[in-house]
Amino acid sequence: MEPRSWDDDEQLLADLRDALREAGPVDAAVAAGQAAYSWRTIDEELALASLVFDSRLDAGLVTRADSAARELVFETGSVGIGVEVVDGDLLGHVSPAAAGEVHLVDAQGAVVGSAEVDEFGCFSMPLADGGPMRLRYRAGATDVVTEWIGRWD
Amino acid sequence: MHDDEPDDVAVLVSAAVGGDQTAWNRLVNRYAPLVLAVARQCRVEGPDRQDVVQTVWLRLIEHLCELREPRALPRWLVVTTRRECYRFTAGTRRTTTVDPVDLAQVAAAQGDADPDWNLLRDERRNALLAAFAELSDRQRELLFLLMAEPPLSYSEISERLGVSVGSIGPTRGRALERLRRSPAISGLLELAETQKPGA
Numbered sequence: 243m244e245p246r247s248w249d250d251d252e253q254l255l256a257d258l259r260d261a262l263r264e265a266g267p268v269d270a271a272v273a274a275g276q277a278a279y280s281w282r283t284i285d286e287e288l289a290l291a292s293l294v295f296d297s298r299l300d301a302g303l304v305t306r307a308d309s310a311a312r313e314l315v316f317e318t319g320s321v322g323i324g325v326e327v328v329d330g331d332l333l334g335h336v337s338p339a340a341a342g343e344v345h346l347v348d349a350q351g352a353v354v355g356s357a358e359v360d361e362f363g364c365f366s367m368p369l370a371d372g373g374p375m376r377l378r379y380r381a382g383a384t385d386v387v388t389e390w391i392g393r394w395d
Numbered sequence: 396m397h398d399d400e401p402d403d404v405a406v407l408v409s410a411a412v413g414g415d416q417t418a419w420n421r422l423v424n425r426y427a428p429l430v431l432a433v434a435r436q437c438r439v440e441g442p443d444r445q446d447v448v449q450t451v452w453l454r455l456i457e458h459l460c461e462l463r464e465p466r467a468l469p470r471w472l473v474v475t476t477r478r479e480c481y482r483f484t485a486g487t488r489r490t491t492t493v494d495p496v497d498l499a500q501v502a503a504a505q506g507d508a509d510p511d512w513n514l515l516r517d518e519r520r521n522a523l524l525a526a527f528a529e530l531s532d533r534q535r536e537l538l539f540l541l542m543a544e545p546p547l548s549y550s551e552i553s554e555r556l557g558v559s560v561g562s563i564g565p566t567r568g569r570a571l572e573r574l575r576r577s578p579a580i581s582g583l584l585e586l587a588e589t590q591k592p593g594a
Contacts, residue, residue: 248575248580255538255542258538259542261520261527262428264432266431268428271423271427274445274448274449276423278455279420282414298481372446374450389454390453390457392449392479392483
């Protein structure tokens with residue numbers, strides 16, 4: 243089937259209508275987008291740990307026996323946070339290892355999980371469900387947030 | 396009717412970076428259909444689709460100031476949305492290693508009957524939505540009314556927009572011409588031209 247020509251005004255408008263119809267109602271998406279803006283200033287004040295590895299996307303790069311576990315690695319210039327999701331729990335490790343605390347925060351800013359980070363840099367917490375979440379790690383002068391992850395498990 | 400005012404996406408992006416929530420809201424309004432359409436093309440529906448869309452906006456906030464070239468925004472949104480969708484769907488499907496940025500692989504992994512045709516259709520729709528997002532608010536408003544179901548008469552449209560009936564035709568023509576001239580669309584049209592048999 244040949245795509246129809248857009249030289250014709252009627253056809254162009256009809257195809258635009260189809261495209262908008264495929265997108266569907268936008269209200270919820272627009273509301274979520276507008277609310278997201280409140281993170282702008284908060285983000286400016288914190289170091290952002292970028293997602294540098296996601297086993298779900300980068301699985302081709304490693305060979306693993308237990309492919310069920312999701313692994314995520316975040317990094318700033320000076321701090322690394324690695325997380326494994328196993329049976330509904332977040333098992334994490336920060337480097338360099340330093341005792342502190344880590345919180346899981348949802349898109350509304352609510353803390354939905356907290357854990358102590360021990361002197362070896364390890365922590366674990368149950369994974370809360372629902373919606374995009376990010377980790378915030380604090381230890382001494384270090385205060386970083388990870389990129390948002392829409393689905394952790 | 397000031398339908399040709401330069402109410403550029405670039406201006407909205409830099410205003411949003413500078414702290415203007417209204418500019419951000421207008422960006423979100425304009426690009427929500429594109430993000431939603433891409434998620435649907437990736438077969439992500441319901442609450443998952445809402446989570447994907449929310450994640451894309453949250454990521455855009457983090458990366459908005461790095462988008463030095465606002466022309467890159469639609470492409471960034473498409474790629475980010477596809478990647479987020481893949482995070483949702485990969486866990487629930489048999490995992491095959493694909494590059495989520497490569498549409499052909501995604502389509503093949505999803506078992507599309509005719510991936511080439513679906514890809515072409517999706518690319519064309521996304522290009523249209525990206526181009527539509529770049530029109531001025533007045534032009535967008537007019538085209539929305541012209542696409543209404545059931546159709547509205549020119550006199551109803553003139554009443555709603557507060558413009559003369561005589562100006563609707565020319566404004567419509569200019570809006571559609573601007574759609575065609577947008578880089579997203581003209582790129583596709585050129586590509587189609589080179590792929591015609593005998594070209």
